[in-house]
Amino acid sequence: MQVCRSSGSALPSDVLRAVFWHDLTGAGISGAPRRFSEVDFPSLFDAILDHTHQVRQELPFGFVSHEDVIHHDTLLCIKEIIGLQKMVAMNSIQPVAVDNIRASIVSRLVVLQQASENLGPVSECCRLAAYVVCHLCCKEARAHAYVPVSLSEKLAQVLHDTIRDEAWNLRHDLLLWLVFVGASASRYPGDALLAPNPQYQQIMEIILQLANTWVKRREGDLVLQIAKAGFMYSDDWIARRHSIPSWTELERTVSEATSSDKESQDR
Numbered sequence: 001m002q003v004c005r006s007s008g009s010a011l012p013s014d015v016l017r018a019v020f021w022h023d024l025t026g027a028g029i030s031g032a033p034r035r036f037s038e039v040d041f042p043s044l045f046d047a048i049l050d051h052t053h054q055v056r057q058e059l060p061f062g063f064v065s066h067e068d069v070i071h072h073d074t075l076l077c078i079k080e081i082i083g084l085q086k087m088v089a090m091n092s093i094q095p096v097a098v099d100n101i102r103a104s105i106v107s108r109l110v111v112l113q114q115a116s117e118n119l120g121p122v123s124e125c126c127r128l129a130a131y132v133v134c135h136l137c138c139k140e141a142r143a144h145a146y147v148p149v150s151l152s153e154k155l156a157q158v159l160h161d162t163i164r165d166e167a168w169n170l171r172h173d174l175l176l177w178l179v180f181v182g183a184s185a186s187r188y189p190g191d192a193l194l195a196p197n198p199q200y201q202q203i204m205e206i207i208l209q210l211a212n213t214w215v216k217r218r219e220g221d222l223v224l225q226i227a228k229a230g231f232m233y234s235d236d237w238i239a240r241r242h243s244i245p246s247w248t249e250l251e252r253t254v255s256e257a258t259s260s261d262k263e264s265q266d267r
Contacts, residue, residue, distance in 0.1 A: 017099065019036065020036060020103065021103070023035050023036045024103065024106060024107060024110065025147060027110050028106065028109070028110040028131065028147075028151075029146075029147065029150045029151070031113075034110075037107065057079040057080065057082055057083040058079070058082075059075060059078065059079055060078070060082065060230055060231050060232055061226075061230050062173060062174065062177065062226050062227070062229075062230025062231040063075065063078065063126075063174075063230075063231065066122065066126075066171055066174050069119065069120060069122045069123055069167070069171075070119075070122065070123050070126045071112055071115055071116050071119055071123050071126075071127065073108060073112055073115075074109070074112055074116060074123065074126055074127050074130055077105050077108055077109055077112075077130055077134070078126075078130050078232065080101070080105055081105060081130060081133055081134045081137065081232060082232055084098065084101055084102065084105070084134075084137050085137055085232070088137055088139075095138070095139075095140065098137065098138050099138055099140075102134055102135070102137055102138055102141070105134050106131060106134055106135070109127055109130055109131045109134065110131075112127055113127065120167050121158050121159075121161075121162040121165065121167050121168075122167050122168070122171060122174065124158055125155055125158050125159060125178045126174075126178070128151050128154055128155045128158070128182075129155060129177075129178055129181040129182070130232075131151055132148050132151045132152065132155070132181055132182075132185045132234075133181065133232050133233070133234055135147050135148055135151075136148060136185070136234040136235070137234075145187075148185035148186075149185065149186055149187070151185065152181075152182040152183070152185040152186035152197065153186070153197060153199075155178065155181070155182040156182050156186070156197055156199040156200055156203065157199070159175075159178060159179060159182065159199075159203055160199050160202065160203055163175070163203060163206050164206070172210065172214060172219075172223045173222075173223045173226035173227050173230065174227075174231075175207075176207065176223060176224070176227035177226075177227045177230070177231045179200070179203055179204065179207060180227060180228075180237070180241065180244070181233075181237075182200060183197075183200045183204070183244040183245070183247075184234070184237040184240070184241070184244065185234075186200060200244070200245060201245045201246070204244065204245050204246035204247070204250070205246065207246070207250060208246055208249060208250055208253065211223075211250055211253050211254060212253070214254070215253065215254060215257040220253070220254040220257055221254055221255075221257075223254075224250070224251065224254050228241070
């Protein structure tokens with residue numbers, strides 16, 4: 001880049017884009033210091049309008065009761081991701097614009113790491129999950145599984161270390177969604193198992209224990225339904241949820257308890 005600047009030579013846009021994403025991904029995954037930002041690539045980013053504002057964005061209802069423990073800027077990024085997903089689904093945006101908007105969102109999520117960690121594990125897990133979903137907004141990016149798989153490993157580590165902490169009290173729907181995101185993103189294309197990372201199996205075993213408590217409080221079905229419909233997702237994750245270790249057992253446990261409660265009420 002420095003040689004090209006000094007010589008006045010211009011690199012092709014696809015090369016510039018690759019350099020930008022390599023730098024940003026290194027910062028987001030391994031914590032490497034960033035050497036570039038959008039301002040270093042005026043031909044790519046300066047003229048791009050943030051089209052997400054053309055789609056009405058509301059925070060998915062599952063996040064609303066947890067706003068107090070999630071960084072404000074992460075919540076803003078989540079709204080923009082939802083808007084971007086809508087435009088991609090409607091085919092109303094060009095791939096280059098998708099990539100530019102995604103770059104803007106990911107750049108902010110990377111910068112937010114320290115602030116999110118300072119707020120606590122809930123905030124940091126939500127930042128990582130948002131990063132995963134944002135990456136997968138771009139069809140071309142889905143072929144590069146290194147990013148979501150690496151992020152899912154980071155997410156698994158935080159969840160594994162904190163899942164029994166008080167920070168997750170009364171946040172079981174959010175916790176279950178985060179496990180769902182991490183496990184769904186944790187495989188490489190072609191892997192037979194959805195969650196090769198053994199930490200997700202361990203986490204799901206703890207989730208099953210917690211589910212017994214949810215069932216006793218008669219809130220298991222609500223927790224499960226919000227986790228499946230109240231947040232944000234990528235493509236066919238919901239349809240493939242039973243490939244997550246122990247997920248089928250979780251739904252069966254909740255379903256049987258709900259049916260039993262209904263039978264008791266009918267008597």
